[in-house]
Amino acid sequence: MSSTDTIAAIATPPGNGGIGIVRVSGPQVPRLAQVLLGRRPRARHAHLCRFADAAGEPIDHGLLIHFPAPHSFTGEHVVELQAHGSPVALRRLLARVVELGARHARPGEFSERAFLNGRLDLAQAEAIADLIAAGSEASARAAMRSLDGVFSQQVHALTEATIRLRVWIEAAIDFPEEEIDFLAAPALAGGFAQLRQQLASLLADTRRGVRLNDGLHVVIVGRPNAGKSSLLNALAATERAIVTDIPGTTRDVLRETIDIDGIALTLVDTAGLREAEDRVEQEGIRRARLELQRADVAILVSDDDDTDADRVLLTGLPATATRLLVHNKIDRTAAAPDRQVRADGTHLWLSARTGAGLALLVAELTRLAGQGEAPAGSFSARARHVAALERAALALEAAEHALTDARAGELAAEELRQMQHALGEITGEFTSEDLLGRIFADFCIGK
Numbered sequence: 232m233s234s235t236d237t238i239a240a241i242a243t244p245p246g247n248g249g250i251g252i253v254r255v256s257g258p259q260v261p262r263l264a265q266v267l268l269g270r271r272p273r274a275r276h277a278h279l280c281r282f283a284d285a286a287g288e289p290i291d292h293g294l295l296i297h298f299p300a301p302h303s304f305t306g307e308h309v310v311e312l313q314a315h316g317s318p319v320a321l322r323r324l325l326a327r328v329v330e331l332g333a334r335h336a337r338p339g340e341f342s343e344r345a346f347l348n349g350r351l352d353l354a355q356a357e358a359i360a361d362l363i364a365a366g367s368e369a370s371a372r373a374a375m376r377s378l379d380g381v382f383s384q385q386v387h388a389l390t391e392a393t394i395r396l397r398v399w400i401e402a403a404i405d406f407p408e409e410e411i412d413f414l415a416a417p418a419l420a421g422g423f424a425q426l427r428q429q430l431a432s433l434l435a436d437t438r439r440g441v442r443l444n445d446g447l448h449v450v451i452v453g454r455p456n457a458g459k460s461s462l463l464n465a466l467a468a469t470e471r472a473i474v475t476d477i478p479g480t481t482r483d484v485l486r487e488t489i490d491i492d493g494i495a496l497t498l499v500d501t502a503g504l505r506e507a508e509d510r511v512e513q514e515g516i517r518r519a520r521l522e523l524q525r526a527d528v529a530i531l532v533s534d535d536d537d538t539d540a541d542r543v544l545l546t547g548l549p550a551t552a553t554r555l556l557v558h559n560k561i562d563r564t565a566a567a568p569d570r571q572v573r574a575d576g577t578h579l580w581l582s583a584r585t586g587a588g589l590a591l592l593v594a595e596l597t598r599l600a601g602q603g604e605a606p607a608g609s610f611s612a613r614a615r616h617v618a619a620l621e622r623a624a625l626a627l628e629a630a631e632h633a634l635t636d637a638r639a640g641e642l643a644a645e646e647l648r649q650m651q652h653a654l655g656e657i658t659g660e661f662t663s664e665d666l667l668g669r670i671f672a673d674f675c676i677g678k
């Protein structure tokens with residue numbers, strides 16, 4: 232699949248720097264490079280070049296490197312123009328390239344072409360964006376492993392195993408008159424068990440990969456005035472959130488990222504939960520509940536003034552999140568900092584105002600972040616990969632049921648086909664334009 236148009240973009244970040252690069256990809260590149268250089272460039276050779284506009288007026292001096300198709304990042308003809316990192320000069324250089332027949336690239340369009348030309352699969356392309364966006368060393372290492380194909384290889388191995396099982400079942404359906412009933416063979420049950428285990432292990436690694444990538448999502452909720460914003464400020468050691476003694480002070484969702492042991496932790500402060508009359512506050516409460524659904528860790532802050540209301544809030548916490556129940560303002564009662572693990576979650580007694588007991592909470596968060604601590608070989612992943620693996624797990628379960636409960640071989644084979652499809656969505660063997668559009672739109676321009 233090769234594109235008919237040629238794309239161009241400034242590939243270096245905006246601002247002034249030592250070097251800036253204009254990248255161009257597509258069929259017009261050989262002609263365009265020849266015009267810029269004044270002769271045919273040699274492949275992968277750094278030519279010193281005087282870049283000039285149509286009238287011959289110099290734009291900058293720099294290097295021109297031609298990567299002929301298919302040995303380039305995109306798999307197409309690519310030329311890189313390395314100039315000085317002057318935004319004005321780079322814009323002029325880009326304008327010159329556009330004048331010569333290229334068009335402005337959309338965000339992620341180079342990577343999209345690399346994917347469409349089979350230079351890398353979809354999970355690898357996503358890893359490029361994740362590497363660029365990595366906020367910690369752990370996440371950068373993990374993204375690099377995904378870019379190297381560590382994650383994709385495991386998905387492929389699982390796909391292969393799925394296909395083997397499917398072929399077995401389809402063969403058994405096609406030859407029902409065989410002496411042996413292949414659908415009841417112990418080897419088949421063994422194959423299912425192995426596949427199930429392989430999938431579960433990949434799902435666990437992928438979930439950790441998402442956490443490495445996105446960090447831990449910690450959402451702070453509670454009644455108005457419980458001290459949620461005070462707690463965010465104390466943890467982040469900033470005066471990020473407004474704190475007043477007026478209930479309903481926080482109305483929007485506030486985020487602050489902190490780093491614990493190389494894992495990024497996103498702290499989210501939310502509007503106090505209550506029956507609000509005010510429309511703005513109601514909207515804040517709605518957003519707070521939405522945030523809660525995405526939480527890895529939910530911190531329910533209370534000041535023990537209305538324990539009935541807190542009990543109601545406790546039942547509203549999502550089952551998927553780890554619960555920490557913070558009893559704030561111990562300075563008012565002179566109680567000592569404490570930690571107790573109870574049936575409904577881990578309880579902590581502290582004071583956001585004086586900082587007493589705050590270390591207990593930090594230790595708790597460190598422990599939770601540490602669970603995501605990457606063993607050697609961890610790769611980065613995205614929520615969409617987890618969703619695909621979960622769909623694969625459902626299909627696998629259905630296939631096994633179809634076979635053991637109803638001996639419905641055709642149904643089982645169909646479910647395994649669904650499973651294979653779900654796995655193929657991760658690496659991009661099966662995609663929709665819509666999905667590709669969404670993925671690459673989040674990339675930077677020039678990548």
Ligand SMILES: Nc1nc2c(ncn2[C@@H]2O[C@H](COP(=O)(O)OP(=O)(O)OP(=O)(O)O)[C@@H](O)[C@H]2O)c(=O)[nH]1
Pocket residue numbers: 453454455456457458459460461462473474475476477478479480481482501502503504559560561562563581582583584585
């Ligand atoms: N004594 C004492 N007061 C505290 C403590 N933490 C917060 N407060 C006070 O409690 C009041 C409310 O604090 P906020 O942090 O604004 O509470 P909130 O939960 O964010 O409130 P809303 O945003 O209105 O829902 C303020 O007057 C704080 O100074 C604490 O540990 N001890």
Ligand SMILES: [K+]
Pocket residue numbers: 455456474475476477478479480481
């Ligand atoms: K308040």
Ligand SMILES: [Mg+2]
Pocket residue numbers: 459460461472473480481500501503
């Ligand atoms: Mg607040």
